[in-house]
Amino acid sequence: MTAYGDLSVDVWTWNLDIDEALAARVSDWLTAEERKRAAAFITPQLQRRWIAARAGMRGILASVLGVAPQAPVFVLGPHGRPELAGGNSPHSFNLSHSDALAAFSVSEAAVGVDVERIKALPEGVAGMVFSKTEIAALEAAPEDARAVVFYRYWTAKEAVLKALGTGLSVSGRSFTIDISRPETPRLVSADWKDEDTQAWQLAAFRPAEGFAGAVAVRTQRPLRLNLQSWSFGE
Ligand SMILES: CC(C)(COP(=O)(O)OP(=O)(O)OC[C@H]1O[C@@H](n2cnc3c(N)ncnc32)[C@H](O)[C@@H]1OP(=O)(O)O)[C@@H](O)C(=O)NCCC(=O)NCCS
Known part of the structure; x- marks a missing residue:
């Protein structure tokens, strides 16, 4: 229940x-x-x-x-986020794809999702899009865990940005995620005007072997994540 x-x-x-x-x-x-x-x-x-x-x-x-x-019928927000035309749907949704994997999230509050194939740690990327606190945490991680840690941060941050729908107009450096509890990342600070960092809930999930995934919802209510697989059927 x-x-x-x-x-x-x-x-x-x-x-x-x-x-x-x-x-x-x-x-x-x-x-x-x-x-x-x-x-x-x-x-x-x-x-x-x-x-x-x-x-x-x-x-x-x-x-x-x-x-x-x-x-x-889809209309695009100012930064390309697809929404249902008419603007009165009780559902928020978001799509992500990486290689041959897709994830789609639906909630009653603004939602963003991101999945990524875990590859080698990309050179110099964290320095451009992570906050100082996140960069320090990434550098402190054991070398053989760094790629996984990077993608945990990346998917959580992308999920937040995708829920906001602002695309790259909001910098990844402008907010900090805490992933010390890997399954429940937290938005701990943000220098955005008119945004309450308490009003965000995140959940990480493993969509498939070798992939990282995260979902972010603009709500103060605890999240109940229902992860399931989809198929096109016969
Ligand atoms: C376009 C963006 C929303 C996501 O890009 P992405 O991670 O390459 O792609 P994903 O597969 O996760 O998501 C793509 C889907 O999100 C949706 N989308 C498009 N623009 C969006 C927006 N502004 N906000 C939310 N969702 C958006 C679309 O459904 C899109 O699917 P489509 O390409 O098949 O039309 C944007 O955040 C971006 O360009 N990111 C680049 C990476 C980056 O620098 N991230 C910083 C991380 S800290």
Whole structure:
């Protein structure tokens, strides 16, 4: 039973490496403009992955809203965040993809999600987008754990930025995440005007072997994370 006051955040993950037949079938869910965007990718595999990501987003939204996958109409926020047209939906949603993995989150409060394949520690990136406290914590981590620590910070910070919807107009340096409890990162400080750092809840998850994931929700209520896998079915 849900504890009183918990806020649900649903996160679905799925595989983007679908075959041609399935890509052709679910392309029918996309608008002409979305199909054009898919066609612009340079390889057939990247085209299919983008189709699978957008179709998955449509398929999940369809089941949440009780409509056909073709029905949702998206408008873009000022920094490109897709939202449902009309502006009166009780649901906030966000998509992320990395290699062949996608994650899609839905909640009743502003939500952002990020998944990333854990690769070697990228040179010089933390210095550009992490706060001083985060850089010090990363440097203090044992060398063989540093890449994992980097992606824990990265996904948590991206999830917050994606919930804000501000894209790169808000610097990653302007706020600090604490990942001392890896499953429940916390936003501990931010130099944003009119934003209450207490009003954010984060959760980390492992979407697949070799990937990091995090979701951020603008709420003071404790989060109840429902992580599940999605498939297009037969
Ligand atoms: C575009 C951005 C929102 C996410 O980029 P990303 O991590 O490369 O991509 P993800 O796969 O996680 O998310 C992409 C999806 O987010 C959604 N999205 C697009 N703009 C968005 C925005 N401003 N806010 C939230 N979501 C957005 C879209 O659904 C998009 O899917 P699409 O590309 O298939 O249309 C943005 O934050 C960015 O460019 N980040 C670059 C990395 C960086 O410097 N991060 C700093 C970390 S501290």
